[in-house]
Amino acid sequence: MDFGFTDEQALLRESVTRYLEKNYSFEARRALVRSDRPFSPEVWATFTELGLLGLPFPEGVGGLGGSVVDVVAIAEPFGEHLLVEPYLPTILLAGRALAAAGEHPVARDWLARIVAGDAHGALAHEEGRGTPDPARVATRCRRSGDGYRLDGEKRLVLGAAHADVLVVTARIDDGTGGLALLVVEPGASGVRITPFRTIDGRSAAHVGFDAVEVPAEHCLTTDAHAAITATLADAVVALAAEGVGAMTALLRRTAEYAATRKQFGVPIAGFQAVAHRLADMRIACTKARATLLRTAALAEAGRAAPRDISVLKAQVGRLGRAVGEAAVQTHGGVGTTDELAVGHYLKRLLAIDAMFGDSEYHLRLVGAGTPAV
Structure with missing residues (x-):
């Protein structure tokens, strides 16, 4: 088994490193964290041009079909430069969850917008228990008319304060206790967002759902475990x-x-x-x-x-x-x-x-x- 990077991965890593060394100094990053901006739109636009936003997604939605090792190749330089841009919440959490929905039209539409750099997402999953275990999800999703009603609270949702779409996990009340995956817009009635900065300067929020009405077509799956x-x-x-x-x-x-x-x-x-x-x-x-x-x-x-x-x-x-x-x-x-x-x-x-x-x-x-x- 090969534990190194391919020539293409090494070249991608070098390109990202060169860009960050030139444009993402510690002083520039510190000024950004001190400002009221959660991240730099200019840096995000450059990532879009470099194809980084589409790296882990299939070509059918404008992605590059990259692997987890491709992501590792660019994530190391991200860590070296203390990047605050929402690559983890938008691309690797919300984006990958949307991609897992396959050909679902709502998921495909949002994913295409994310890859194009036109939208940001957040995965509302953990609920303050200090574990990502899907079995701990207690947020409830009940049938309501032609759709669903969502109730519960998610804690420390990375990128939620500036997200255009929330991808939410919830326990569905249909007798099976399955894990549903739903698309919810932050401006929907009943959605409460409490934004804050984390200890390392990143944007996050607690998100509450109070009888939020979710259209049936916005339920991506009821078996998301x-x-x-x-x-x-x-x-x-x-x-x-x-x-x-x-x-x-x-x-x-x-x-x-x-x-x-x-x-x-x-x-x-x-x-x-x-x-x-x-x-x-x-x-x-x-x-x-x-x-x-x-x-x-x-x-x-x-x-x-x-x-x-x-x-x-x-x-x-x-x-x-x-x-x-x-x-x-x-x-x-x-x-x-x-x-x-x-x-x-x-x-x-x-x-x-x-x-x-x-x-x-x-x-x-x-x-x-x-x-x-």
């Missing part, structure tokens, strides 16, 4: 790639700082404690990236088991936190300030660990032999 599980598994791989990219950037910045910061007239990199810390950071980055590439290769081959996804999520969450904390400790007090990138990377790694179940959650699942995604 497998589709949501597959969507979340691929999203975890992409999120782990972002984490590995952030860890790599932290290692590089910390090594450079230790080589130039002097105490007692010598660089602190020569101190045994600092040298050992840098070595531990490098080992952690190597372990995390090796796990990422192996899992991505298994996923591309259709051989990634739920256990593999949980192992990856646990590894990146645990090792990412260790690398982030070591970087801040090496930089000292300045590492916690807003002016230095180190603290921002740590916040992103903490957020990555918390999403879709933290490292402790996935380690318990692996130990019990019942991973959820």
